[in-house]
Amino acid sequence: MEPRSNREYWYRRLVPWKDFEIPMPGPEAIAGFFVVLAVSGALHVFVLWFCSLFRR
Amino acid sequence: MLELRWLDAVVLASYFVLMIGIGFVAARRVKNMDDYYLGGRRFGKAMMIMYAFGVGTHADSAVGLAAQTYKLGMAGIWYQWSQLFNTPFYWLLSPVFRRARCVTTADFYEMRYGSSVGILYSFWGVAINFGYLGVTLFGSARLIEALTSGRVPLLWSMVLMTSSFLLYSLIGGMIATVWNEFIQGILTLIMSFLLLPFLWYAVGGVAGFQAKIPNADALFRLVAPGEIGLFWIFVVSFNQVVGFGAQPHILSNNAAGRTELDNRVGFCAGVTLKRLCSIGWALAGVLAIAYYGKGAVQPDHVFGSLIRDLLPAGFAGLMIACIMASVMDNGAVFVLTTSALFTRNLLRTFRGGQNPRLELLVSRLFSIVYVCGSIALAQSFQDVPSAIRFIWALIPMIGIAFWLGLWWRRANRFGAWASFLAATSAWAIGLNVFGWTGDAGLPYLISFYLCAGIGAGVLVSLLTPPESQDRLDRFFLTINTPIGKEDKLHRFEEEARLAAGVS
Numbered sequence: 426m427e428p429r430s431n432r433e434y435w436y437r438r439l440v441p442w443k444d445f446e447i448p449m450p451g452p453e454a455i456a457g458f459f460v461v462l463a464v465s466g467a468l469h470v471f472v473l474w475f476c477s478l479f480r481r
Numbered sequence: 482m483l484e485l486r487w488l489d490a491v492v493l494a495s496y497f498v499l500m501i502g503i504g505f506v507a508a509r510r511v512k513n514m515d516d517y518y519l520g521g522r523r524f525g526k527a528m529m530i531m532y533a534f535g536v537g538t539h540a541d542s543a544v545g546l547a548a549q550t551y552k553l554g555m556a557g558i559w560y561q562w563s564q565l566f567n568t569p570f571y572w573l574l575s576p577v578f579r580r581a582r583c584v585t586t587a588d589f590y591e592m593r594y595g596s597s598v599g600i601l602y603s604f605w606g607v608a609i610n611f612g613y614l615g616v617t618l619f620g621s622a623r624l625i626e627a628l629t630s631g632r633v634p635l636l637w638s639m640v641l642m643t644s645s646f647l648l649y650s651l652i653g654g655m656i657a658t659v660w661n662e663f664i665q666g667i668l669t670l671i672m673s674f675l676l677l678p679f680l681w682y683a684v685g686g687v688a689g690f691q692a693k694i695p696n697a698d699a700l701f702r703l704v705a706p707g708e709i710g711l712f713w714i715f716v717v718s719f720n721q722v723v724g725f726g727a728q729p730h731i732l733s734n735n736a737a738g739r740t741e742l743d744n745r746v747g748f749c750a751g752v753t754l755k756r757l758c759s760i761g762w763a764l765a766g767v768l769a770i771a772y773y774g775k776g777a778v779q780p781d782h783v784f785g786s787l788i789r790d791l792l793p794a795g796f797a798g799l800m801i802a803c804i805m806a807s808v809m810d811n812g813a814v815f816v817l818t819t820s821a822l823f824t825r826n827l828l829r830t831f832r833g834g835q836n837p838r839l840e841l842l843v844s845r846l847f848s849i850v851y852v853c854g855s856i857a858l859a860q861s862f863q864d865v866p867s868a869i870r871f872i873w874a875l876i877p878m879i880g881i882a883f884w885l886g887l888w889w890r891r892a893n894r895f896g897a898w899a900s901f902l903a904a905t906s907a908w909a910i911g912l913n914v915f916g917w918t919g920d921a922g923l924p925y926l927i928s929f930y931l932c933a934g935i936g937a938g939v940l941v942s943l944l945t946p947p948e949s950q951d952r953l954d955r956f957f958l959t960i961n962t963p964i965g966k967e968d969k970l971h972r973f974e975e976e977a978r979l980a981a982g983v984s
Contacts, residue, residue, distance in 0.1 A: 465565050469562075479700075
Protein backbone atom coordinates (compact mmCIF):
# COMPACT_ATOMS: atom_id res chain seq x y z
CA MET A 426 0.00 0.00 0.00
CA GLU A 427 1.32 3.44 -0.93
CA PRO A 428 2.12 5.79 1.96
CA ARG A 429 -0.50 8.49 2.38
CA SER A 430 1.85 11.18 3.62
CA ASN A 431 5.48 12.12 3.94
CA ARG A 432 5.26 11.30 7.62
CA GLU A 433 3.94 7.80 6.93
CA TYR A 434 6.64 7.25 4.30
CA TRP A 435 9.40 8.00 6.82
CA TYR A 436 7.66 6.08 9.57
CA ARG A 437 7.56 2.98 7.39
CA ARG A 438 11.12 3.50 6.28
CA LEU A 439 12.51 3.99 9.79
CA VAL A 440 10.32 1.56 11.71
CA PRO A 441 9.95 -1.62 9.66
CA TRP A 442 8.15 -3.66 12.35
CA LYS A 443 8.13 -6.79 10.22
CA ASP A 444 11.83 -7.15 10.98
CA PHE A 445 11.23 -7.86 14.64
CA GLU A 446 11.94 -11.38 15.91
CA ILE A 447 10.37 -11.52 19.34
CA PRO A 448 9.56 -15.20 19.91
CA MET A 449 6.22 -16.36 21.31
CA PRO A 450 6.86 -17.82 24.82
CA GLY A 451 5.75 -21.42 25.49
CA PRO A 452 3.75 -22.67 28.52
CA GLU A 453 6.89 -23.40 30.60
CA ALA A 454 8.19 -19.88 29.93
CA ILE A 455 4.89 -18.20 30.87
CA ALA A 456 4.33 -20.27 34.04
CA GLY A 457 7.95 -19.79 35.17
CA PHE A 458 7.80 -16.07 34.45
CA PHE A 459 4.85 -15.61 36.81
CA VAL A 460 6.33 -17.88 39.49
CA VAL A 461 9.61 -15.92 39.48
CA LEU A 462 7.66 -12.64 39.45
CA ALA A 463 5.61 -13.81 42.45
CA VAL A 464 8.74 -14.81 44.39
CA SER A 465 10.40 -11.46 43.61
CA GLY A 466 7.23 -9.63 44.65
CA ALA A 467 7.02 -11.65 47.88
CA LEU A 468 10.63 -10.74 48.76
CA HIS A 469 9.88 -7.08 48.14
CA VAL A 470 6.73 -7.18 50.27
CA PHE A 471 8.68 -8.92 53.04
CA VAL A 472 11.27 -6.13 53.09
CA LEU A 473 8.54 -3.45 53.10
CA TRP A 474 6.90 -5.18 56.06
CA PHE A 475 10.22 -5.55 57.85
CA CYS A 476 11.01 -1.85 57.36
CA SER A 477 7.58 -0.91 58.69
CA LEU A 478 8.48 -2.65 61.98
CA PHE A 479 11.28 -0.14 62.52
CA ARG A 480 9.24 2.94 61.77
CA ARG A 481 7.63 4.56 64.74
CA MET B 482 42.03 -7.86 65.83
CA LEU B 483 40.57 -11.30 65.18
CA GLU B 484 42.70 -13.97 66.72
CA LEU B 485 43.43 -17.02 64.61
CA ARG B 486 43.53 -19.99 66.97
CA TRP B 487 44.83 -23.41 66.01
CA LEU B 488 41.29 -24.64 65.25
CA ASP B 489 40.72 -21.72 62.86
CA ALA B 490 44.00 -22.47 61.14
CA VAL B 491 43.00 -26.15 60.78
CA VAL B 492 39.59 -25.16 59.31
CA LEU B 493 41.25 -22.79 56.84
CA ALA B 494 43.96 -25.25 55.83
CA SER B 495 41.44 -28.11 55.37
CA TYR B 496 39.28 -25.85 53.27
CA PHE B 497 42.10 -24.96 50.89
CA VAL B 498 43.23 -28.58 50.61
CA LEU B 499 39.64 -29.60 49.76
CA MET B 500 39.28 -26.92 47.06
CA ILE B 501 42.54 -27.77 45.37
CA GLY B 502 41.81 -31.50 45.71
CA ILE B 503 38.53 -30.96 43.85
CA GLY B 504 40.54 -29.26 41.11
CA PHE B 505 42.72 -32.35 40.69
CA VAL B 506 39.76 -34.77 40.68
CA ALA B 507 37.91 -32.62 38.16
CA ALA B 508 40.99 -32.40 35.95
CA ARG B 509 40.59 -36.11 35.14
CA ARG B 510 37.19 -35.38 33.60
CA VAL B 511 38.40 -32.61 31.28
CA LYS B 512 38.70 -34.16 27.83
CA ASN B 513 38.07 -31.17 25.53
CA MET B 514 37.44 -27.40 25.43
CA ASP B 515 33.69 -27.84 25.99
CA ASP B 516 34.45 -29.78 29.19
CA TYR B 517 36.96 -27.14 30.28
CA TYR B 518 34.77 -24.08 29.69
CA LEU B 519 31.21 -25.42 30.12
CA GLY B 520 31.71 -28.58 32.18
CA GLY B 521 30.39 -30.70 29.31
CA ARG B 522 26.88 -29.16 29.90
CA ARG B 523 26.01 -31.85 32.41
CA PHE B 524 25.08 -30.10 35.69
CA GLY B 525 21.69 -30.55 37.42
CA LYS B 526 19.45 -28.00 39.13
CA ALA B 527 21.12 -28.00 42.59
CA MET B 528 24.58 -27.45 41.11
CA MET B 529 23.28 -24.77 38.75
CA ILE B 530 21.52 -22.91 41.59
CA MET B 531 24.71 -22.79 43.65
CA TYR B 532 26.73 -21.94 40.56
CA ALA B 533 24.52 -18.95 39.70
CA PHE B 534 24.37 -17.93 43.35
CA GLY B 535 28.13 -18.25 43.79
CA VAL B 536 28.95 -16.29 40.65
CA GLY B 537 26.54 -13.52 41.54
CA THR B 538 27.47 -13.30 45.20
CA HIS B 539 30.80 -12.16 46.55
CA ALA B 540 32.25 -10.31 49.48
CA ASP B 541 32.23 -6.97 47.66
CA SER B 542 28.44 -7.28 47.30
CA ALA B 543 28.13 -7.52 51.09
CA VAL B 544 30.75 -4.82 51.72
CA GLY B 545 29.32 -2.42 49.10
CA LEU B 546 25.73 -2.89 50.20
CA ALA B 547 26.46 -2.55 53.91
CA ALA B 548 28.48 0.60 53.06
CA GLN B 549 25.54 2.11 51.16
CA THR B 550 22.90 1.26 53.77
CA TYR B 551 25.21 2.62 56.48
CA LYS B 552 25.34 5.90 54.51
CA LEU B 553 21.78 6.12 53.16
CA GLY B 554 19.59 3.72 55.14
CA MET B 555 17.61 0.80 53.68
CA ALA B 556 17.34 2.59 50.31
CA GLY B 557 20.90 1.43 49.71
CA ILE B 558 19.51 -2.09 49.21
CA TRP B 559 18.83 -1.14 45.58
CA TYR B 560 22.54 -1.56 44.96
CA GLN B 561 21.74 -5.26 44.96
CA TRP B 562 18.01 -5.24 44.33
CA SER B 563 18.02 -3.29 41.10
CA GLN B 564 17.68 -6.66 39.37
CA LEU B 565 14.87 -7.95 41.58
CA PHE B 566 12.09 -7.34 39.09
CA ASN B 567 14.31 -8.19 36.12
CA THR B 568 14.66 -11.82 37.21
CA PRO B 569 11.40 -13.01 35.55
CA PHE B 570 12.72 -11.72 32.22
CA TYR B 571 15.89 -13.74 32.75
CA TRP B 572 13.69 -16.83 32.99
CA LEU B 573 12.43 -16.05 29.48
CA LEU B 574 15.87 -15.30 28.08
CA SER B 575 17.82 -18.17 29.61
CA PRO B 576 17.25 -20.81 26.85
CA VAL B 577 18.73 -18.49 24.21
CA PHE B 578 22.21 -18.97 25.68
CA ARG B 579 21.97 -22.75 25.64
CA ARG B 580 20.40 -22.93 22.20
CA ALA B 581 23.05 -20.65 20.74
CA ARG B 582 25.47 -23.59 21.15
CA CYS B 583 28.33 -21.17 21.76
CA VAL B 584 31.25 -21.58 24.13
CA THR B 585 31.76 -17.84 24.68
CA THR B 586 29.57 -14.76 24.35
CA ALA B 587 31.91 -13.51 21.62
CA ASP B 588 30.89 -16.58 19.55
CA PHE B 589 27.31 -15.38 19.94
CA TYR B 590 28.12 -11.88 18.64
CA GLU B 591 30.15 -13.37 15.81
CA MET B 592 27.31 -15.68 14.80
CA ARG B 593 24.91 -12.71 14.64
CA TYR B 594 27.10 -9.91 13.30
CA GLY B 595 30.27 -11.44 11.89
CA SER B 596 33.87 -11.53 13.02
CA SER B 597 34.51 -7.78 13.50
CA VAL B 598 31.84 -7.51 16.21
CA GLY B 599 33.02 -10.84 17.66
CA ILE B 600 36.49 -9.35 18.08
CA LEU B 601 35.07 -6.11 19.48
CA TYR B 602 33.17 -8.13 22.05
CA SER B 603 36.22 -10.25 22.90
CA PHE B 604 38.24 -7.14 23.76
CA TRP B 605 35.40 -5.53 25.68
CA GLY B 606 34.49 -8.80 27.42
CA VAL B 607 38.06 -9.15 28.64
CA ALA B 608 37.88 -5.52 29.86
CA ILE B 609 34.58 -6.24 31.65
CA ASN B 610 36.13 -9.23 33.38
CA PHE B 611 39.17 -7.18 34.42
CA GLY B 612 36.65 -4.80 35.99
CA TYR B 613 34.65 -7.58 37.63
CA LEU B 614 37.63 -9.28 39.21
CA GLY B 615 39.13 -5.93 40.20
CA VAL B 616 35.91 -4.92 42.00
CA THR B 617 35.56 -8.33 43.65
CA LEU B 618 39.15 -8.35 44.87
CA PHE B 619 38.97 -4.76 46.04
CA GLY B 620 35.76 -5.34 48.04
CA SER B 621 37.05 -8.52 49.63
CA ALA B 622 40.44 -7.04 50.44
CA ARG B 623 38.66 -4.10 52.09
CA LEU B 624 36.77 -6.59 54.23
CA ILE B 625 39.93 -8.39 55.28
CA GLU B 626 41.57 -5.02 55.93
CA ALA B 627 38.74 -4.11 58.31
CA LEU B 628 38.73 -7.56 59.91
CA THR B 629 42.42 -7.36 60.71
CA SER B 630 42.42 -3.65 61.60
CA GLY B 631 44.64 -2.91 58.61
CA ARG B 632 47.36 -5.39 59.56
CA VAL B 633 46.92 -7.35 56.32
CA PRO B 634 47.48 -4.77 53.54
CA LEU B 635 45.11 -4.67 50.52
CA LEU B 636 47.70 -5.99 48.08
CA TRP B 637 48.66 -8.99 50.18
CA SER B 638 45.12 -10.18 50.74
CA MET B 639 44.47 -9.91 46.99
CA VAL B 640 47.55 -11.97 46.16
CA LEU B 641 46.61 -14.63 48.73
CA MET B 642 43.06 -14.91 47.43
CA THR B 643 44.01 -15.13 43.78
CA SER B 644 46.69 -17.80 44.14
CA SER B 645 44.24 -20.42 45.37
CA PHE B 646 41.43 -19.99 42.83
CA LEU B 647 43.92 -19.65 40.03
CA LEU B 648 45.35 -23.03 40.94
CA TYR B 649 42.11 -25.00 41.04
CA SER B 650 40.45 -23.34 38.04
CA LEU B 651 43.56 -23.81 35.89
CA ILE B 652 43.73 -27.46 36.79
CA GLY B 653 40.09 -28.51 36.72
CA GLY B 654 38.36 -25.90 34.51
CA MET B 655 34.60 -25.41 34.78
CA ILE B 656 33.94 -28.82 36.37
CA ALA B 657 36.14 -27.97 39.37
CA THR B 658 34.64 -24.48 39.51
CA VAL B 659 31.00 -25.64 39.65
CA TRP B 660 31.76 -28.34 42.23
CA ASN B 661 33.52 -25.73 44.35
CA GLU B 662 30.65 -23.27 43.83
CA PHE B 663 28.39 -25.72 45.59
CA ILE B 664 30.49 -25.71 48.75
CA GLN B 665 31.34 -22.04 48.50
CA GLY B 666 27.71 -21.06 47.90
CA ILE B 667 26.77 -22.66 51.22
CA LEU B 668 29.64 -20.86 52.96
CA THR B 669 28.56 -17.54 51.41
CA LEU B 670 25.03 -18.08 52.73
CA ILE B 671 26.49 -18.60 56.20
CA MET B 672 28.56 -15.42 55.82
CA SER B 673 25.43 -13.43 55.01
CA PHE B 674 23.44 -14.38 58.08
CA LEU B 675 25.99 -15.37 60.73
CA LEU B 676 26.42 -11.79 61.91
CA LEU B 677 22.77 -10.78 62.30
CA PRO B 678 21.78 -12.50 65.58
CA PHE B 679 24.84 -11.01 67.32
CA LEU B 680 24.17 -7.55 65.91
CA TRP B 681 20.47 -7.71 66.67
CA TYR B 682 21.25 -8.58 70.29
CA ALA B 683 23.92 -5.88 70.59
CA VAL B 684 21.61 -3.16 69.26
CA GLY B 685 18.64 -4.30 71.34
CA GLY B 686 16.30 -5.22 68.46
CA VAL B 687 13.64 -2.85 67.16
CA ALA B 688 13.16 -1.05 70.49
CA GLY B 689 16.89 -0.56 70.98
CA PHE B 690 17.33 0.79 67.46
CA GLN B 691 14.46 3.23 67.84
CA ALA B 692 15.80 4.43 71.18
CA LYS B 693 19.25 5.12 69.73
CA ILE B 694 18.21 6.60 66.39
CA PRO B 695 15.82 9.54 66.41
CA ASN B 696 15.12 9.42 62.66
CA ALA B 697 14.47 5.67 62.32
CA ASP B 698 11.63 6.45 59.90
CA ALA B 699 13.91 7.96 57.29
CA LEU B 700 16.47 5.17 57.57
CA PHE B 701 13.89 2.48 56.88
CA ARG B 702 12.43 3.96 53.73
CA LEU B 703 13.25 2.24 50.44
CA VAL B 704 13.96 5.53 48.68
CA ALA B 705 16.50 8.18 49.63
CA PRO B 706 15.48 11.53 48.09
CA GLY B 707 18.28 13.11 46.05
CA GLU B 708 20.30 9.87 46.01
CA ILE B 709 18.27 6.74 45.32
CA GLY B 710 14.78 7.68 44.17
CA LEU B 711 12.27 5.97 41.87
CA PHE B 712 14.00 7.39 38.79
CA TRP B 713 17.32 5.95 39.97
CA ILE B 714 15.74 2.52 40.63
CA PHE B 715 13.98 2.39 37.26
CA VAL B 716 16.98 3.53 35.22
CA VAL B 717 19.49 1.30 37.01
CA SER B 718 17.15 -1.71 36.64
CA PHE B 719 16.79 -1.05 32.93
CA ASN B 720 20.55 -0.65 32.64
CA GLN B 721 20.99 -4.09 34.22
CA VAL B 722 18.62 -5.66 31.70
CA VAL B 723 20.54 -4.10 28.82
CA GLY B 724 23.82 -5.39 30.18
CA PHE B 725 22.54 -8.81 31.25
CA GLY B 726 23.33 -10.88 28.18
CA ALA B 727 26.61 -9.12 27.55
CA GLN B 728 28.28 -10.27 30.75
CA PRO B 729 30.89 -12.82 29.71
CA HIS B 730 29.99 -15.35 32.42
CA ILE B 731 26.23 -15.30 31.81
CA LEU B 732 26.50 -17.68 28.87
CA SER B 733 28.12 -20.42 30.94
CA ASN B 734 25.71 -19.60 33.79
CA ASN B 735 22.86 -20.44 31.44
CA ALA B 736 24.43 -23.10 29.26
CA ALA B 737 26.29 -25.46 31.58
CA GLY B 738 23.12 -27.24 32.77
CA ARG B 739 21.84 -30.61 31.57
CA THR B 740 18.53 -29.22 30.26
CA GLU B 741 16.92 -25.85 29.56
CA LEU B 742 14.82 -26.22 32.71
CA ASP B 743 17.96 -26.92 34.80
CA ASN B 744 19.48 -23.72 33.48
CA ARG B 745 16.34 -21.67 34.03
CA VAL B 746 15.68 -22.92 37.55
CA GLY B 747 19.37 -22.79 38.42
CA PHE B 748 19.89 -19.24 37.24
CA CYS B 749 16.69 -17.67 38.57
CA ALA B 750 16.80 -19.48 41.92
CA GLY B 751 20.49 -18.64 42.34
CA VAL B 752 19.86 -14.97 41.62
CA THR B 753 16.85 -14.91 43.97
CA LEU B 754 18.91 -16.51 46.72
CA LYS B 755 21.33 -13.63 46.34
CA ARG B 756 18.49 -11.12 46.80
CA LEU B 757 17.61 -12.93 50.02
CA CYS B 758 21.17 -12.57 51.29
CA SER B 759 21.08 -8.88 50.34
CA ILE B 760 18.46 -8.33 53.04
CA GLY B 761 20.97 -9.53 55.64
CA TRP B 762 23.78 -7.30 54.33
CA ALA B 763 21.51 -4.26 54.09
CA LEU B 764 20.18 -4.76 57.59
CA ALA B 765 23.72 -5.12 58.95
CA GLY B 766 24.61 -1.70 57.45
CA VAL B 767 21.57 0.07 58.93
CA LEU B 768 21.87 -1.55 62.34
CA ALA B 769 25.54 -0.50 62.36
CA ILE B 770 24.32 3.11 62.53
CA ALA B 771 22.86 2.33 65.94
CA TYR B 772 25.86 0.26 67.00
CA TYR B 773 28.70 2.60 65.95
CA GLY B 774 26.93 5.90 65.28
CA LYS B 775 26.58 7.53 61.86
CA GLY B 776 29.89 8.32 60.19
CA ALA B 777 31.97 6.77 63.00
CA VAL B 778 33.35 4.06 60.70
CA GLN B 779 34.54 4.25 57.11
CA PRO B 780 31.55 2.84 55.14
CA ASP B 781 33.64 0.22 53.29
CA HIS B 782 34.82 -1.08 56.67
CA VAL B 783 31.38 -1.41 58.29
CA PHE B 784 30.77 -5.07 57.42
CA GLY B 785 34.27 -6.15 58.39
CA SER B 786 34.27 -4.10 61.60
CA LEU B 787 30.98 -5.66 62.68
CA ILE B 788 32.41 -9.13 62.14
CA ARG B 789 35.56 -8.18 64.05
CA ASP B 790 33.74 -6.63 66.98
CA LEU B 791 30.76 -8.96 67.34
CA LEU B 792 31.65 -12.51 66.39
CA PRO B 793 33.30 -14.75 68.98
CA ALA B 794 36.97 -15.55 68.32
CA GLY B 795 36.21 -19.15 67.26
CA PHE B 796 34.35 -17.92 64.17
CA ALA B 797 37.39 -16.20 62.69
CA GLY B 798 38.56 -19.13 60.56
CA LEU B 799 35.07 -19.80 59.25
CA MET B 800 34.46 -16.16 58.40
CA ILE B 801 37.77 -15.78 56.56
CA ALA B 802 37.07 -19.06 54.73
CA CYS B 803 33.65 -17.62 53.73
CA ILE B 804 35.26 -14.46 52.36
CA MET B 805 37.90 -16.45 50.51
CA ALA B 806 35.14 -18.72 49.20
CA SER B 807 33.09 -15.87 47.82
CA VAL B 808 36.09 -14.39 46.01
CA MET B 809 37.43 -17.67 44.78
CA ASP B 810 34.25 -18.94 43.15
CA ASN B 811 33.91 -15.69 41.22
CA GLY B 812 37.57 -15.44 40.43
CA ALA B 813 37.58 -18.96 39.01
CA VAL B 814 34.63 -18.24 36.72
CA PHE B 815 36.11 -14.93 35.57
CA VAL B 816 39.44 -16.59 34.89
CA LEU B 817 37.77 -19.27 32.77
CA THR B 818 35.53 -16.95 30.78
CA THR B 819 38.34 -14.45 30.18
CA SER B 820 40.80 -17.08 29.04
CA ALA B 821 38.10 -18.55 26.78
CA LEU B 822 37.55 -15.16 25.14
CA PHE B 823 41.26 -14.62 24.72
CA THR B 824 42.14 -18.00 23.27
CA ARG B 825 39.04 -18.99 21.32
CA ASN B 826 38.09 -15.61 19.94
CA LEU B 827 41.23 -13.49 19.80
CA LEU B 828 44.07 -15.96 19.47
CA ARG B 829 42.21 -18.15 16.97
CA THR B 830 41.23 -15.14 14.84
CA PHE B 831 44.66 -13.55 14.69
CA ARG B 832 46.66 -16.75 14.52
CA GLY B 833 44.27 -18.59 12.18
CA GLY B 834 43.19 -22.21 12.57
CA GLN B 835 42.69 -24.31 15.68
CA ASN B 836 45.24 -25.94 17.92
CA PRO B 837 43.48 -27.21 21.08
CA ARG B 838 46.68 -28.08 22.94
CA LEU B 839 48.21 -24.66 22.29
CA GLU B 840 44.93 -22.93 23.16
CA LEU B 841 44.68 -24.72 26.49
CA LEU B 842 48.28 -23.77 27.32
CA VAL B 843 47.83 -20.12 26.27
CA SER B 844 44.57 -19.97 28.14
CA ARG B 845 46.30 -21.07 31.33
CA LEU B 846 49.15 -18.59 30.85
CA PHE B 847 46.79 -15.74 30.03
CA SER B 848 44.88 -16.43 33.25
CA ILE B 849 47.97 -15.40 35.21
CA VAL B 850 48.27 -12.15 33.23
CA TYR B 851 44.57 -11.52 33.77
CA VAL B 852 44.78 -11.95 37.53
CA CYS B 853 47.81 -9.63 37.80
CA GLY B 854 46.03 -6.98 35.68
CA SER B 855 42.92 -7.18 37.86
CA ILE B 856 44.97 -6.69 41.02
CA ALA B 857 46.54 -3.61 39.42
CA LEU B 858 43.08 -2.25 38.48
CA ALA B 859 41.76 -2.90 41.99
CA GLN B 860 44.49 -0.63 43.37
CA SER B 861 42.96 2.31 41.49
CA PHE B 862 39.48 2.12 43.07
CA GLN B 863 38.55 4.64 45.77
CA ASP B 864 35.61 2.92 47.45
CA VAL B 865 33.41 -0.12 46.80
CA PRO B 866 30.15 1.63 45.71
CA SER B 867 32.03 3.73 43.11
CA ALA B 868 33.75 0.57 41.86
CA ILE B 869 30.32 -1.07 41.47
CA ARG B 870 29.01 1.95 39.55
CA PHE B 871 32.03 1.73 37.26
CA ILE B 872 31.27 -1.89 36.36
CA TRP B 873 27.56 -1.10 35.86
CA ALA B 874 28.47 1.37 33.16
CA LEU B 875 31.00 -0.86 31.45
CA ILE B 876 28.67 -3.71 30.43
CA PRO B 877 25.66 -2.13 28.68
CA MET B 878 27.90 -0.41 26.10
CA ILE B 879 28.11 -3.73 24.29
CA GLY B 880 24.78 -5.03 25.62
CA ILE B 881 22.81 -2.71 23.34
CA ALA B 882 24.05 -4.63 20.30
CA PHE B 883 23.07 -7.90 22.01
CA TRP B 884 19.42 -6.86 22.33
CA LEU B 885 19.20 -5.20 18.94
CA GLY B 886 20.62 -8.34 17.34
CA LEU B 887 18.38 -10.67 19.30
CA TRP B 888 15.09 -8.94 18.52
CA TRP B 889 15.60 -7.02 15.32
CA ARG B 890 16.65 -8.61 12.03
CA ARG B 891 17.55 -5.24 10.57
CA ALA B 892 20.32 -4.65 13.15
CA ASN B 893 23.68 -5.08 11.47
CA ARG B 894 27.40 -4.95 12.26
CA PHE B 895 27.65 -1.22 11.49
CA GLY B 896 24.83 -0.53 13.91
CA ALA B 897 26.50 -2.71 16.55
CA TRP B 898 29.77 -0.76 16.24
CA ALA B 899 27.89 2.57 16.19
CA SER B 900 25.89 1.71 19.32
CA PHE B 901 29.08 0.77 21.16
CA LEU B 902 31.02 3.86 20.09
CA ALA B 903 28.12 6.24 20.74
CA ALA B 904 27.42 4.77 24.18
CA THR B 905 31.07 4.87 25.30
CA SER B 906 31.47 8.45 24.00
CA ALA B 907 28.26 9.54 25.75
CA TRP B 908 29.48 7.91 28.98
CA ALA B 909 32.77 9.84 28.79
CA ILE B 910 30.95 13.11 28.00
CA GLY B 911 28.41 12.55 30.78
CA LEU B 912 31.15 11.98 33.34
CA ASN B 913 33.65 14.62 32.26
CA VAL B 914 31.56 17.38 30.65
CA PHE B 915 28.25 17.21 32.52
CA GLY B 916 29.79 15.97 35.76
CA TRP B 917 27.20 13.23 36.37
CA THR B 918 28.99 11.36 39.13
CA GLY B 919 27.93 9.53 42.27
CA ASP B 920 24.41 8.25 42.97
CA ALA B 921 22.86 11.63 42.19
CA GLY B 922 24.30 11.73 38.66
CA LEU B 923 24.02 8.01 37.90
CA PRO B 924 20.50 7.88 36.38
CA TYR B 925 21.26 10.84 34.09
CA LEU B 926 24.52 9.27 33.00
CA ILE B 927 22.87 5.93 32.25
CA SER B 928 19.91 7.51 30.40
CA PHE B 929 22.33 9.55 28.30
CA TYR B 930 24.58 6.72 27.18
CA LEU B 931 21.72 4.26 26.64
CA CYS B 932 19.76 6.75 24.49
CA ALA B 933 22.90 7.60 22.51
CA GLY B 934 23.79 3.93 22.03
CA ILE B 935 20.32 2.71 21.09
CA GLY B 936 19.69 5.71 18.83
CA ALA B 937 22.99 5.29 17.00
CA GLY B 938 22.51 1.52 16.68
CA VAL B 939 19.06 1.86 15.13
CA LEU B 940 19.90 4.78 12.87
CA VAL B 941 23.14 3.37 11.48
CA SER B 942 21.55 -0.06 10.94
CA LEU B 943 18.78 1.55 8.89
CA LEU B 944 21.19 3.57 6.79
CA THR B 945 23.58 0.70 5.96
CA PRO B 946 23.07 -2.68 4.22
CA PRO B 947 21.50 -5.45 6.32
CA GLU B 948 23.27 -8.68 7.27
CA SER B 949 22.95 -11.45 4.70
CA GLN B 950 19.70 -13.41 4.70
CA ASP B 951 21.63 -16.64 5.16
CA ARG B 952 23.43 -15.41 8.30
CA LEU B 953 20.18 -14.10 9.81
CA ASP B 954 18.22 -17.29 9.05
CA ARG B 955 20.99 -19.44 10.49
CA PHE B 956 21.20 -17.30 13.66
CA PHE B 957 17.49 -17.14 14.39
CA LEU B 958 16.96 -20.80 13.56
CA THR B 959 19.79 -21.76 15.93
CA ILE B 960 18.57 -19.73 18.91
CA ASN B 961 15.02 -21.00 18.40
CA THR B 962 16.03 -24.68 18.16
CA PRO B 963 16.36 -26.55 21.48
CA ILE B 964 19.36 -28.81 22.06
CA GLY B 965 18.51 -32.32 20.87
CA LYS B 966 16.49 -31.14 17.86
CA GLU B 967 19.50 -30.64 15.64
CA ASP B 968 17.73 -32.32 12.69
CA LYS B 969 16.12 -28.92 12.00
CA LEU B 970 19.54 -27.34 11.77
CA HIS B 971 20.88 -30.14 9.58
CA ARG B 972 17.91 -29.74 7.22
CA PHE B 973 18.66 -26.03 6.98
CA GLU B 974 22.33 -26.70 6.21
CA GLU B 975 21.32 -29.24 3.59
CA GLU B 976 18.94 -26.80 1.90
CA ALA B 977 21.58 -24.06 2.02
CA ARG B 978 24.08 -26.39 0.34
CA LEU B 979 21.56 -27.33 -2.34
CA ALA B 980 20.68 -23.68 -2.94
CA ALA B 981 24.38 -22.91 -3.36
CA GLY B 982 24.68 -25.73 -5.87
CA VAL B 983 27.04 -27.87 -3.76
CA SER B 984 26.31 -31.58 -3.84
